[in-house]
Amino acid sequence: MDPAPGAAEQRGDQEAGSPEREPAPWQALPVLSEQQCGAVELVLAYAAPVLDKRQTSRLLKEVSAVHPLPAQSHLKRVRPSRDASRPHTLEMLLCLAEPAVGARSLAELLPWPAVDARGLGQPFLVPVPARPPLTRGQFEEARAHWPTSFHEDRQVTRALAGRLFSAQERAAMQGHMERAIRAAQQAAARGLRAVGAVVVDPASDRVLATGHDCRSPATPLLHATMVCIDLVAQGQGRGTYDLRPHPACSFAPAASAQAVRVGSVRKLDEDVDTDEDGLPYVCTGYDLYVTREPCAMCAMALVHSRVQRVFYGAPSPDGALGTRLRLHARPDLNHRFQVFRGVLEAACRRLDPDT
Ligand SMILES: [Zn+2]
Numbered sequence: 001m002d003p004a005p006g007a008a009e010q011r012g013d014q015e016a017g018s019p020e021r022e023p024a025p026w027q028a029l030p031v032l033s034e035q036q037c038g039a040v041e042l043v044l045a046y047a048a049p050v051l052d053k054r055q056t057s058r059l060l061k062e063v064s065a066v067h068p069l070p071a072q073s074h075l076k077r078v079r080p081s082r083d084a085s086r087p088h089t090l091e092m093l094l095c096l097a098e099p100a101v102g103a104r105s106l107a108e109l110l111p112w113p114a115v116d117a118r119g120l121g122q123p124f125l126v127p128v129p130a131r132p133p134l135t136r137g138q139f140e141e142a143r144a145h146w147p148t149s150f151h152e153d154r155q156v157t158r159a160l161a162g163r164l165f166s167a168q169e170r171a172a173m174q175g176h177m178e179r180a181i182r183a184a185q186q187a188a189a190r191g192l193r194a195v196g197a198v199v200v201d202p203a204s205d206r207v208l209a210t211g212h213d214c215r216s217p218a219t220p221l222l223h224a225t226m227v228c229i230d231l232v233a234q235g236q237g238r239g240t241y242d243l244r245p246h247p248a249c250s251f252a253p254a255a256s257a258q259a260v261r262v263g264s265v266r267k268l269d270e271d272v273d274t275d276e277d278g279l280p281y282v283c284t285g286y287d288l289y290v291t292r293e294p295c296a297m298c299a300m301a302l303v304h305s306r307v308q309r310v311f312y313g314a315p316s317p318d319g320a321l322g323t324r325l326r327l328h329a330r331p332d333l334n335h336r337f338q339v340f341r342g343v344l345e346a347a348c349r350r351l352d353p354d355t
Helices: 007-012 053-066 136-143 154-160 167-189 224-235 256-268 296-304 345-349
Strands: 042-050 078-080 090-096 124-129 196-201 206-212 287-292 309-314 338-341
Touching: 042 053, 053 090, 167 196, 167 206, 167 224, 167 287, 167 309, 167 345, 196 224, 206 224, 224 287, 224 296, 309 345
Parallel strands: 287 309, 309 338
Antiparallel strands: 042 090, 042 124, 078 090, 196 206, 196 287
C-alpha cells in the first residue's frame, strides 16, 4: 500500500483546512490489514450457459435453493456472456467446485427434481472471488473475474483518499509528532538513537508520556516505544524502568484520585479489557505517536498494552506495523489497532529507524 512518492504533497492542498493555516505537507495514510491490501483470493466454481433465456428466472430460483452459497453472497448469479461468438448471452453460477475438480455434467451438479435443468448448457469451471472485496481496488479486480457486489467501507475509502481527519485533528496530530521529533533530537544530542515517541489520551488530547530511545549495552531493550509504555505505566503507579538518567523522558503523573478513578471507572466498563489484577491494560484507549515505524518487539508490546491507534512518520526497514509485518491487524492475535503512517514524514525520515 505504498503511496507514490510525492503523493502527500499532491494531496496536501486538497485539505479543507482553515484559510489562515497553511495545510501541512503530509498525509496520514492508513496501514491496512493483509486482507484489505492483498490480491483477491479466487475459488473455482461451476457455471453454465443459459441457452433458453426465458428459463432464467425459474432456473435462478431453483439453482439458488439447491446451492445457496451463503459465504459468497457478494457474487451475482448471472452474468452476460463474455464471448460474443457464442450463441448464448447469459451465464449462470451454479455452485462451488470441490477441491479435486473436473468436468461435471448438469445431472451431477443439479439434483432432479429440485432443479429442472432444461435451458442450461454444458457446465464449465470459472474462478470467482472467494470473499467480498473490502476496497475499491479489490472490487475492480474481483469483478474482472465474476460480477460482484461491493458495499464500500466509507471509513476506509475516506482514509485512502487522505480525508479521514479534520484540519483541527491534523493540527493536533502535527503538534504531537513535533513533540516526538524533539524527543528524538534530544536523544541524538546525547549520543542515543534518534527515535522519539509520545502517548496521548485522545479523549482529552493530554500528553501522558514523552520518551526517546534509551538503549545502551546494559539496557538493549529500551526502544522509544518500550520507554513510552513504561512511562505511561509509571503515571499509573506501575512501570519498571529507571529512566531518571534521561530527563527528556517524562510522564504526566496521574493525581492519585485520578489513578483510582481511571482504574475503577474503566473496570465498570465491560467493553474494556483488564489484566489479571483487574486493572485496564496500560495503553487502553490511547494513541502513540512515534517518529519511525516500530520494530517487532515494540509493535508486539503495543498489542499487549492494548493501544488504540499508532501514528508514525516514516517506515523502518524491519518495521512490524506495515513493512515486514502488520502485527496490528492479525486475526490470530487478541487485540487489533489502527495504524497511520506519514505524519510529518519528511522530518521523521531524517531520524533513525527503529531496529
Ligand atoms: Zn523497537
